[in-house]
Amino acid sequence: MLHASWNFVAKKFAGNYSVIYLSFLFSSVVTGLMSIPYLDDVRLTTELIILLLATGGFHAVYGFVLTFTYKNGDISTLYPIVRGSGIAGAILLSMIVLREQLSLVSGIGVITVISGIGILSYRRNREATSPKGIFLALVCGALIMSYTIFDKLLVADIHPIPVMAASQIISVVMFLPYVLIQRKSEMRLTLKTLLKPVVLISIIATSSYLIILYVMQIAPVSRIVAVREASVVFGAMAGYILLKEDFSKTRLIGVVFVMIGIILVKL
Numbered sequence: 001m002l003h004a005s006w007n008f009v010a011k012k013f014a015g016n017y018s019v020i021y022l023s024f025l026f027s028s029v030v031t032g033l034m035s036i037p038y039l040d041d042v043r044l045t046t047e048l049i050i051l052l053l054a055t056g057g058f059h060a061v062y063g064f065v066l067t068f069t070y071k072n073g074d075i076s077t078l079y080p081i082v083r084g085s086g087i088a089g090a091i092l093l094s095m096i097v098l099r100e101q102l103s104l105v106s107g108i109g110v111i112t113v114i115s116g117i118g119i120l121s122y123r124r125n126r127e128a129t130s131p132k133g134i135f136l137a138l139v140c141g142a143l144i145m146s147y148t149i150f151d152k153l154l155v156a157d158i159h160p161i162p163v164m165a166a167s168q169i170i171s172v173v174m175f176l177p178y179v180l181i182q183r184k185s186e187m188r189l190t191l192k193t194l195l196k197p198v199v200l201i202s203i204i205a206t207s208s209y210l211i212i213l214y215v216m217q218i219a220p221v222s223r224i225v226a227v228r229e230a231s232v233v234f235g236a237m238a239g240y241i242l243l244k245e246d247f248s249k250t251r252l253i254g255v256v257f258v259m260i261g262i263i264l265v266k267l
Contacts, residue, residue, distance in 0.1 A: 002208035004234035006201045014070035018190040020063045023202035024171045031165035038159040056170025058147035072133030079235040084117030085141025087225045090148040094221040109264025110226045116257025152221050160213035
């Protein structure tokens with residue numbers, strides 16, 4: 001619910017990267033302060049530093065690309081594609097890189113979830129969603145797949161809060177030159193007029209992913225990302241109820257598939 005909520009807010013300000021950037025900036029200060037009590041237990045190795053830099057980079061690019069993804073189509077179409085491609089890739093990588101295994105029932109559940117997401121993203125009329133939007137959604141999915149695996153490896157050795165802080169600080173530093181050069185006026189206007197949505201996205205997005213990082217310490221990635229995809233149901237419903245986007249019988253079937261899949265994954 002949290003993830004779908006902040007994506008819905010981001011959709012309302014699609015194309016304004018300053019909203020996402022400032023939310024990262026605000027969060028990096030908060031999580032940076034929160035991580036101080038845990039720093040004494042952090043034992044950085046070359047491998048962990050590389051993982052932190054990599055996941056921070058992927059998180060940063062994800063936030064940037066997502067800003068312009070929702071500018072090119074309906075959230076009820078693009079959000080399932082973002083999440084669905086991310087889950088498929090993350091599960092595949094978790095089995096290859098992390099040597100995770102799924103039971104037959106859980107495997108059927110994952111396939112059912114992915115099928116449901118595919119149904120949710122299907123539209124006969126594609127006028128509301130451009131090919132560029134679909135391409136950017138798939139890029140977002142690839143980025144999600146990448147940072148999910150890196151974060152799973154990191155939380156095995158580092159507390160989730162410092163991991164979250166590091167990725168957000170890296171995101172802020174990485175795009176600072178771009179913001180100062182290309183988005184200076186937009187940044188000023190956003191600070192004056194859109195501070196509330198910035199803070200809202202910051203709080204909700206950070207809370208959402210911190211929960212995921214904590215859960216990564218106690219459960220396999222393949223199950224986590226599958227169950228997490230309940231967010232596509234909330235995203236599709238928000239698009240229908242609040243943005244008056246199309247919601248056909250076909251999409252209702254997609255919702256049913258996702259929920260049945262989640263139940264099977266849990267069994």
